[in-house]
Amino acid sequence: MTDTGDSDDATSERPGVDGPDGTDADGPDADLFYDALESLGRPVLTATRYAQLRECTHEEAVAELDALVDSETAERLDVANDPVVWYPVDWARMTDRERVILFPDRREIVVDQPEQFTRAQLSQFAHLVETTGSGAYKYEIRQEDIWQAPYETLDDLLGTVRSVLPERSDPLESWIRSQYERANKFRLRTHEDGYTVLEAQTADLMGNVARQKLDDDQLRAPISETESWVAEESIAAVKRILYEAGYPVRDERDLERGEPLPVELELELRSYQKQWVSNFLETASGVLVGPPGSGKTVAALGILSEIEGETLILVPGRELASQWRDELLARTDLDPEQIGEYHGGQKEIRPVTIATYRTAGMDRHRQLFDSREWGLIVYDEVHHISAPVYRRSADLQTRHRLGLSSSPVREDDNESDIFTLIGPPIGTDWDGLFEAGYVAEPEVEIRFVPWGDREARNQYVSSEGHERRQLAATNPAKLSEIEALLGAHPDEQALVFVEYLDQGRAYADALGVPFISGEMPHARREQYFEQFRNGTLSTLIVSRVGDEGIDLPSAALAIVASGLGGSRRQGTQRAGRTMRPTGRAQMYVLATQGTREEEFARRRMRHLAEKGVRVTETTVESGGFEERVDDSADDAAEEPGPEE
Known part of the structure; x- marks a missing residue:
């Protein structure tokens, strides 16, 4: 049972409980009985053991247990070695209750049947490793999770840790303390003469860590035993190398603000x-x-x-550039002449400039961006920053760097670049926003679909590698399942995501709805998106072009038909198309039974589960082709490579 407070008297925090006898006007408190069973780790207990766990007398324990028998919550049984034992009538409650188990030596936490609160709290300081269909979650606490934990003080961080774990662990807390302190060993600051200085907390750290890990092109010269002069062009590399060595660097440089730009925001921000x-x-x-x-x-x-x-705003594509311009004009007092766009369609440098990552990173345009002293650079869909072409924009001079992303994760394990190049995460408490009603928590359901016919399955069996993955993704039975899901939600606007162009065209023809892909002209895409926003279109089939940067706020339903070999971030973005301030939000992920799609689906939804979103699984009624195919030989071929 998860400890949710520091009080020694658990009953004082329970609504409706009068005192230590664990009863109220409605009778005995069954939760105290189940808590005792879980603490003991056995399904039966004696009155003596119950009295010890409840810190009450033997007589009080017997009275409580007998009251539970009267209320048909417990049964009592006489046995030879101890006069009486009690056990729960409803054994199922013991299997449905949340259990949190800590393995401090491995810094792992296993949670069975976790509540949403527990999952959300764990996401603040731990990394979700895997989940199972039976409701078990395995977390690992890594050093980078502690470095990036969104807490101003160590006490605040430890308070969250203690709210989740069943009991305090001194070894774990000692390790957390050391990692929290480790994140403050190095800092970058601006010298009074204008150049950048790397400062270490001790001379030993500077000599044995920084000067051993960094070369002469990165550290130009020592200034003192704890300070070194940093080459301006190597600042990003210095931060990344020390981060990889286990020492995140605090960036406290005094950077230029650029020309002043008074801006008034014409709406009230929410509290968060x-x-x-x-x-x-x-x-x-x-x-x-x-x-x-x-x-x-x-x-x-x-x-x-x-x-x-x-301000410079960097975006991955032109659709987002247009949306940013519209937002700036609608929500601030900026004039159209103060906002410029710089990409393949337009090339304007203004006080607020919206550019694509690719354009800003190209040599022939670079000087235009370098020559301006930006007060703020905004990196929208910031996970792109790790790509070689895009990361050059991280070297642009600015006083403030702001990244935006719902899911800053990458399949190439370079997500640490995001936080070293831009800054630490802010605003990771998804659960609080769900609970407050600001964002609709999506209901995510993975549906395992059988093969529609024997011919399709036999073709899959005789294939291998990428062809096999494509055949599972385009299983003909998925179209029938999509039609059934759309029929079950007749009043909801829906997005159907596909990976393959032929699949998208086939679905569009069968359903009589548009298919949006990268091949469609920009103007026509925008026309369909606008029709979807204003409600004149109820369903769209969307390729990867819809995974980010498209404002579809009224989508209440998302169906992922294929693309499970994509990234965790892609899964989050697709679920995000159903997250709205009000109303019900539903996401269905279709995976072909007996194929690697099953595991891909679980893995791609893992990031959502880590954020406190409950992910359920359903097996669609079989059409007679249930046997599983051995895909182990194709694991390497089917595994998606690093994102570009």
């Missing part, structure tokens, strides 16, 4: 958005990691209005 803005202003850099629909763009505009400096 105000907190995001405040947290960012304290650190001067960071990544907003809120769920889709939580208003990260609006919070970014709030940050822009507080900084009041010339």
Whole structure:
């Protein structure tokens, strides 16, 4: 049972319980009985053991247990070695209750049947490793999880840890303390003469860590035993190398603000958005990691209005550039002449400039961006920053760096680059936003679909590698399942995501709805998106072009038909299309039974589970082709490679 407070008297925190006898006007408190069973780790107990666990007399324990028998919660049984034992009538409650088990030596936590609160709290300081269909979650506490934990003090972090674990662990807390302190060993600052200095907490750290790990091109010269002169062009590399060595660097440089740009925000921020803005202003850099629909763009505009400096906004594509321009004009007092776009369609440098990552990283355009002193650079869909072409934008001079992403994870294990190049995560408490009703928590269901016919399955069996994965993704039975799901939600607008163009075209023809892909002209895409927003289109088939950067706020239903070999981030973004301020949000993920799609589906939804979203599984009624195919030989061929 998870401990949710520091009080020694558990009953004092339970609503409706009068005192230590564990009873109220409605009778005995069954939860105390189940707590005792879980603490003991056995399904039966004696009155003597119960009295010890409850810290009451033997007579009081017998009275409580007999009252539970009277209420038909417990049964009593006379046995030879001890006069009486008690056990629960409803054995199922013992299997459905949350259990948190800590393995301190491995820094692992296993949770069975976790509550949403527990999953959300664990996401603040632990990494979800795997889940099972039976409701077990395995977490690992890594050093980077402690470095990036969104807490201002160690006590706040430990308070969350203690709220989740069943009991305190001194070895674990000692390790957490050491890692929290480790994150403050190095800092970058600006020397009074204008150059950048790397400062270590001790001379030993500077000599045996920094000067051993960094070369002469990165550290130009020593200044003192604890200080070194850093080459300006190597600042990002210095931060990344020390991070990989186990020492995240605090960036406290005094950077240029650029020309002043007064901006008024013409809407009221929500309370949590105000907190995001405040947290960012304290650190001067960071990544907003809120769920889709939580208003990260609006919070970014709030940050822009507080900084009041010339701003560069970097986006992955032209659709997002247009959306940012519309948001700036609708929600601030900026004039159209103050906002420029710089990409393949337009090339304007203005006080607020919206550019694509690719354009900003190209040599022939680089000088235009380098020559301006930006007060703020916003990196939208910040997970792109780790790509070689895009990461060059991280070297642009700016006083403040702000990343935006609902899921800053990458399959190439380079997500640490995001936090070293941009800043620490801000706003990771998804559960609080779900509970407050600001964002609709999606109901995510993985549906395992059987093969539609023997011919399709036999073709799959005789194939291998990428062809096998494609055949599972395009299982003909998925179309029938999509039609059934759309029929079950006749009043909801729906997005159906596909991986393959032929599949998208076939679904569009069968359902009589448009298919949006990268091949479609930009203007026509925007026309369909606008029809979807205003409700004149109820369903769209969408390829990967819809995974990010498309504003579809009214989508209440998402169906992922294929693309499970994609990234965890892709799964989060697709679920995000259903996250809205009000109403019901539903996401279905279709995976072909007996194929590697089953495991891909679980893995791709793992990031959502880590954020406190409950993911369920359902097996669709079989059409007679239930036997599993051995896919082990194709694991390597089917495993998706690093993202570009």
